[in-house]
Amino acid sequence: MNPEHDIESRVERWLKAEARPMPPQVLTAVREVVPRTSQLGRPGPIASERWSRWYGRLGLLAAAAVLVIVAGPAAFDQLRTILHWPDGVGQGVIAPSPSPAASPPPSASPSPAASPTTSPSASPDPFTGTWSTIDVDGSPMTIAFDGNGPTRNVVVEDLRASTCAGEHHVTDGVGTIEGSSIRVVGRGGCAGRPKDLALNVTWTYDPEAGTLRTPADWVTGLGTFSWTRGPVKPDAFNGSWIATDIDGSSMTLSLSGSGLTRDVSYVDDRALDCSPGAAFSAQGSGTIGSVVGDGRFISVSLHGSCAGGASPKDSVEKYKYDYVTDTLIGPLTPLDIGGDPLPQTVTWRRG
Amino acid sequence: MVVLATPPWNREDALVLRGVSIQATVSWVPELERQLVERAQRGDEEAFHELATRVGDRLFGLAQHILRDPEAAEDAAQQALLDIWRKLPRLNDPDRFGAWSYRIVVRAAYAEASRRRRWFVTPAFLANPPSAEHDHARAVADRDQLERGFHRLSVEHRAVVALKYFADRTDDQIAEILEIPVGTVRSRLHHSLRRLRAELDADARSEPARGMP
Numbered sequence: 001m002n003p004e005h006d007i008e009s010r011v012e013r014w015l016k017a018e019a020r021p022m023p024p025q026v027l028t029a030v031r032e033v034v035p036r037t038s039q040l041g042r043p044g045p046i047a048s049e050r051w052s053r054w055y056g057r058l059g060l061l062a063a064a065a066v067l068v069i070v071a072g073p074a075a076f077d078q079l080r081t082i083l084h085w086p087d088g089v090g091q092g093v094i095a096p097s098p099s100p101a102a103s104p105p106p107s108a109s110p111s112p113a114a115s116p117t118t119s120p121s122a123s124p125d126p127f128t129g130t131w132s133t134i135d136v137d138g139s140p141m142t143i144a145f146d147g148n149g150p151t152r153n154v155v156v157e158d159l160r161a162s163t164c165a166g167e168h169h170v171t172d173g174v175g176t177i178e179g180s181s182i183r184v185v186g187r188g189g190c191a192g193r194p195k196d197l198a199l200n201v202t203w204t205y206d207p208e209a210g211t212l213r214t215p216a217d218w219v220t221g222l223g224t225f226s227w228t229r230g231p232v233k234p235d236a237f238n239g240s241w242i243a244t245d246i247d248g249s250s251m252t253l254s255l256s257g258s259g260l261t262r263d264v265s266y267v268d269d270r271a272l273d274c275s276p277g278a279a280f281s282a283q284g285s286g287t288i289g290s291v292v293g294d295g296r297f298i299s300v301s302l303h304g305s306c307a308g309g310a311s312p313k314d315s316v317e318k319y320k321y322d323y324v325t326d327t328l329i330g331p332l333t334p335l336d337i338g339g340d341p342l343p344q345t346v347t348w349r350r351g
Numbered sequence: 352m353v354v355l356a357t358p359p360w361n362r363e364d365a366l367v368l369r370g371v372s373i374q375a376t377v378s379w380v381p382e383l384e385r386q387l388v389e390r391a392q393r394g395d396e397e398a399f400h401e402l403a404t405r406v407g408d409r410l411f412g413l414a415q416h417i418l419r420d421p422e423a424a425e426d427a428a429q430q431a432l433l434d435i436w437r438k439l440p441r442l443n444d445p446d447r448f449g450a451w452s453y454r455i456v457v458r459a460a461y462a463e464a465s466r467r468r469r470w471f472v473t474p475a476f477l478a479n480p481p482s483a484e485h486d487h488a489r490a491v492a493d494r495d496q497l498e499r500g501f502h503r504l505s506v507e508h509r510a511v512v513a514l515k516y517f518a519d520r521t522d523d524q525i526a527e528i529l530e531i532p533v534g535t536v537r538s539r540l541h542h543s544l545r546r547l548r549a550e551l552d553a554d555a556r557s558e559p560a561r562g563m564p
Contacts, residue, residue, distance in 0.1 A: 008544065011516050014494060014497045015513060019416070022411035023411075026432070027407060034396055037433060
């Protein structure tokens with residue numbers, strides 16, 4: 001018999017023989033939950049109930065409003081008579097002119113949050129200011145736009161450039177605004193050395209995300225970069241990351257190092273697989289991978305055990321660093337990597 | 352004579368109803384299932400429960416083979432059925448329910464594997480099975496070797512093998528379900544079968560030594 005066919009038929013027989021019917025408790029649980037679960041695009045029982053409650057409340061509010069408008073003055077007059085209020089008391093409630101409390105004080109100035117200068121989408125120039133992103137090796141890069149009119153002075157900095165053996169790389173240039181994009185032409189070099197590297201790249205403003213994007217071919221084949229406003233992050237990955245496990249215990253992932261590899265350690269302070277209350281810890285390394293969307297992947301290999309060396313285990317995991325939220329997401333499943341992470345995926349925040 | 356004009360995966364329905372004429376099964380079961388899908392899309396809970404009862408075994412079986420953990424498979428199957436209920440109104444073509452439901456159960460299985468963390472026992476420990484197994488019959492040994500080899504595969508490799516040999520999907524259908532290129536499906540199958548064969552071969556080579564001091 002063809003060995004290829006032999007193994008296929010043995011695997012097929014084995015898989016079909018090993019398959020068990022679905023335990024009845026699964027269907028029972030589904031039967032209990034479905035009536036409380038609305039379908040996408042359709043108002044479910046809960047949604048309908050909620051809407052009917054809201055409609056009821058809206059109806060009551062509308063009726064109350066009509067009552068106040070129609071019968072309000074008369075009712076207040078009667079109430080004032082009953083309570084022996086002096087003239088004027090209570091009349092401000094339904095006065096047609098705005099009450100003093102409702103009008104803004106003359107000295108009030110718009111809050112910073114409402115200022116158009118701090119809202120990129122409302123600003124005629126969304127570029128001015130400093131933006132940052134993360135380079136392929138996890139180190140930070142910044143771009144600063146300054147000036148007026150159709151052009152901007154531009155400084156692009158790679159704070160730990162591989163072409164400069166980990167030293168600072170600076171590019172000076174001029175940006176020309178073209179709609180929601182700015183094309184930057186300049187020359188750069190390692191700190192203290194001649195500027196011998198030409199730059200000709202377009203940054204595009206994304207009003208929905210409030211970010212700048214550079215094209216996929218800026219650093220060959222590495223995908224788009226998202227640039228965000230705010231403090232420059234020292235490194236995409238390095239530092240302590242904290243998350244809560246499904247059993248409520250605290251997990252810490254610590255990364256350090258530079259370049260495309262990182263030293264990684266992991267601690268779960270109360271691991272399910274260890275003896276009650278015991279911690280699980282692991283050490284290993286990570287390799288920074290490709291840029292996808294707003295993030296960058298790191299593949300991590302770990303070897304660990306429960307306290308005292310019990311239950312040794314290995315893992316190979318993949319995490320995504322998200323530029324915009326400055327979070328680490330993962331471990332990811334293969335389908336997460338092609339699309340949005342599943343809702344259950346753990347999000348790690350800087351500790 | 353009824354012509355099998357329906358997608359190949361409807362063959363599974365025929366297997367569900369043992370004892371019923373295959374011709375009759377092939378002709379009316381897909382239509383019934385289609386009607387159940389359409390009714391469930393309109394929010395008919397009873398239709399959905401009937402549908403879940405009919406497809407539950409194959410979805411659970413797939414989750415079981417991907418996860419190799421009955422408890423995790425139960426959670427994944429339950430989550431998949433709830434996701435199917437929630438997302439059914441977005442399914443444009445009820446005839447594609449089979450592939451679509453497989454995709455959802457694979458996603459649920461991946462998520463379950465992720466939630467339970469992907470820690471796995473160091474292979475060195477797995478490579479030394481208990482000596483009691485040496486006394487098992489050939490069929491049992493075969494099963495154990497396949498089980499061990501399957502455990503060593505990643506969840507994504509197991510998903511491809513289970514879709515191919517348990518769910519009888521073609522390479523193209525697997526590619527569509529998993530949203531990966533057909534070439535990747537084939538390379539994962541090749542890799543998985545090679546690993547499983549190596550496991551069986553290793554067992555066969557060690558067989559003459561069995562029973563020796």
